[in-house]
Amino acid sequence: MKTHAAVLFGRGQDWQIEEIELDPPRDQEVLVKWEAAGLCHSDEHLRGSDVGSQETQEVPQQAVGSLFPILGGHEGGGVVLEVGPGVRSLEVGDHVAASFFPICGHCKMCITGHSNLCDMGASTFLPGQISDGTMRYHLKGEDLNVMAKVGTFAEHGVVHEASLVKVDKDLPLSVVALVSCGVTTGWGSAVYRAEVKPGDTVVVVGIGGVGINAVQGARMAGAKNIIAVDPVEFKQKAALDFGATHTASSIDEAIPLVRDLTRGEMANAVILMPSIMHGYLMEGALTLTGKDGTCVVTGMAPQSQTECSINLFELAMWQKQVRGVVFGAANPRFDIPNLLGLYKAGQLKLDELITRSYPLDQINQGYQDMLDGVNIRGVLALG
Ligand SMILES: [Zn+2]
Ligand SMILES: [Zn+2]
Numbered sequence: 001m002k003t004h005a006a007v008l009f010g011r012g013q014d015w016q017i018e019e020i021e022l023d024p025p026r027d028q029e030v031l032v033k034w035e036a037a038g039l040c041h042s043d044e045h046l047r048g049s050d051v052g053s054q055e056t057q058e059v060p061q062q063a064v065g066s067l068f069p070i071l072g073g074h075e076g077g078g079v080v081l082e083v084g085p086g087v088r089s090l091e092v093g094d095h096v097a098a099s100f101f102p103i104c105g106h107c108k109m110c111i112t113g114h115s116n117l118c119d120m121g122a123s124t125f126l127p128g129q130i131s132d133g134t135m136r137y138h139l140k141g142e143d144l145n146v147m148a149k150v151g152t153f154a155e156h157g158v159v160h161e162a163s164l165v166k167v168d169k170d171l172p173l174s175v176v177a178l179v180s181c182g183v184t185t186g187w188g189s190a191v192y193r194a195e196v197k198p199g200d201t202v203v204v205v206g207i208g209g210v211g212i213n214a215v216q217g218a219r220m221a222g223a224k225n226i227i228a229v230d231p232v233e234f235k236q237k238a239a240l241d242f243g244a245t246h247t248a249s250s251i252d253e254a255i256p257l258v259r260d261l262t263r264g265e266m267a268n269a270v271i272l273m274p275s276i277m278h279g280y281l282m283e284g285a286l287t288l289t290g291k292d293g294t295c296v297v298t299g300m301a302p303q304s305q306t307e308c309s310i311n312l313f314e315l316a317m318w319q320k321q322v323r324g325v326v327f328g329a330a331n332p333r334f335d336i337p338n339l340l341g342l343y344k345a346g347q348l349k350l351d352e353l354i355t356r357s358y359p360l361d362q363i364n365q366g367y368q369d370m371l372d373g374v375n376i377r378g379v380l381a382l383g
Contacts, residue, residue, distance in 0.1 A: 001031075005154035006363045007139060008047055009069045015047075015153070015363045020071065021138040025084030025158050027131045032096060032159050035173040037152035038075030039358075039366045039378040040181055041208060041275055045300060046072060046147065047367075070145040071137060073380075074100035076152030077167075077176030089161050095169045097180040099332040100148035102130055102162035116327040120162060124148050130160035152177070153363065155382050165336045171343075174357065174379045175350045178209070179339050181327070182377065183350065186213025186273065187339060188328015189298045191221050194269035198222030201267045203254055203288050204244070205281070206274035206299060207235040208370075209353065209377035212242050214271045214298070216348060217328075219243030225261050229254050232373040242349060251284035258288055266290030277301035279308030286310055286320060294321045298328075357381045 001022050006015040025031050046067075076098035080090050090096065104110055107119040120130065127145045129136055135143040136158040137151065147153075149163050167176050190196050190204075194214075202218040204211050207230040218226045219242070227246045228239030236247035246261070248254035258267055270288045272281060277299035289295045314320065328335075342348040355375040358366040366378040 001156065003154055003156040004360060005071045005151070006073070006360060007069050007071055007144065011047065013047070015072065015367075017361050018139055020144060020154070022156055022158050023136040023138075025082060026129070026136075027084060027086045028161050029084040029129065029131055029136070029158050030080045030087055030090055030161060030164065031082040032078040032157045032164070033081050034076050034078040034152050034154060034157060035383045036077045036177040037073045037380040037382060038177045038180070038182060038209070039363070039370055039380065040075050041370065042074060042181075042300070043072045043147060043153070044367055044370065046070065067145060069139060070147055071151035071154055072147045073152030073154065074098060074148040074150055075177045075181040076150060077173030077180065078157070081156070087161050090164060090166060095167050095171070095173065095176065096164040097167050097176045097336050098150040098152050098159070099163050099165050099336070100124060100150060100181060101327060101332065102149060102160060103332055104162055113331060114329070115331045115333065116329060129158075130162055153360070153380065155360070165332050167337055167340055171340055172351075174354060174381070175343060176340065177379060178350060178353055178377060179336050179343075182209040183213045183353070184330045184332075184335050184339060185298065185328045186210040187217035187348075188330035188335065189271050189273065189296050189325050190214040190217030190269070192329040193323055193325040194218075194271055194294050194296045196221035196223050196269055199224045200269060201225040201227070201258065201262050203227045203229060203258060203267045203270045204239075205229045205251060205270065205272045205285065207232075207239045208273070208275060210298065211271075211273045212239060212353065212376055214273060215239050215242045215244050218269075220347065227254055227258060227261075227267075234373065235376070238376050241352065251281065251288065255284065255287055262290065267293055269294050269296065271296045271298060273298040275299070277305070279305055282308040282310050282322075286314065286322075289320050291318045292320070293318075294323060297322065297324050353377045354379050
């Protein structure tokens, strides 16, 4: 079938709306009508050169030379229109969230409760379908790569059931799209990886579509002080609406504030989720981290970033921890429905995250608004 999609032809270029050709679903694949897609920074990293380098196109490294053209989008909510042979977990009419990490359900990571690290995820940025490695998406007769095997910047997609999570039908699909990545990544960074406890002091650095949900997670875990750090005033104000108790425009500005709030004990948890992570941020972040405290690194760094400045004496003597995290250490098949349940119960704010919706052909405007700092989160309305 033919459908419309936002395709990127190379670094630094705008997204182009193209008519693409989709093959029918094969083994364990379904045809999805995407209704909403989140404009996440990770897709912008494909376009920009801030994570990989311009010369080698090394985002993601495994796909060098085969990345472009690529259909973007890894946050999505949609409806199953057709199921291929061997599909067990879904039927026609089901509502689904995209999972940019596929979940096999039986590898070591999956069965030990870390399905965000499923072995299948290792190939999520390689071209080809999960089922047999062949291509289902084509543009003008040529094969088309697909972001994270879901490619949600399209009206339709052919997706393996391992990359989809069934959700309740009464949920807005725009909200489902956000929980499929940014919400869960932020919330889980606070709740699961920083292990925030009642009474804690928590610093969240970078209040975008991910950071604002770390603020929500810290609030729900019972933090006493939640300091939201972002240079953009609009985002500082938004953080207060989502549960932050204090704001600062930089790590340097947060240090004396946290010192005052904690009588010098500093924070139990510092969560780093700037739009791009750099090694120089670690020194200040660990100054903010108190005894037995945890510094969680959620933000994506350039692949070549190998150096950072850490006071190793204090790391040991104050017994601090530095922890990396992906997808908030959450399990997509449990946590996506669970967070949507908290939303339905009125405990998690999701509608308020969506600053603006855009039709597919305004995707470049949506990303410009994100870069200009006027959106908490933009959403593509694909219905
Ligand atoms: Zn995302
Ligand atoms: Zn697995």
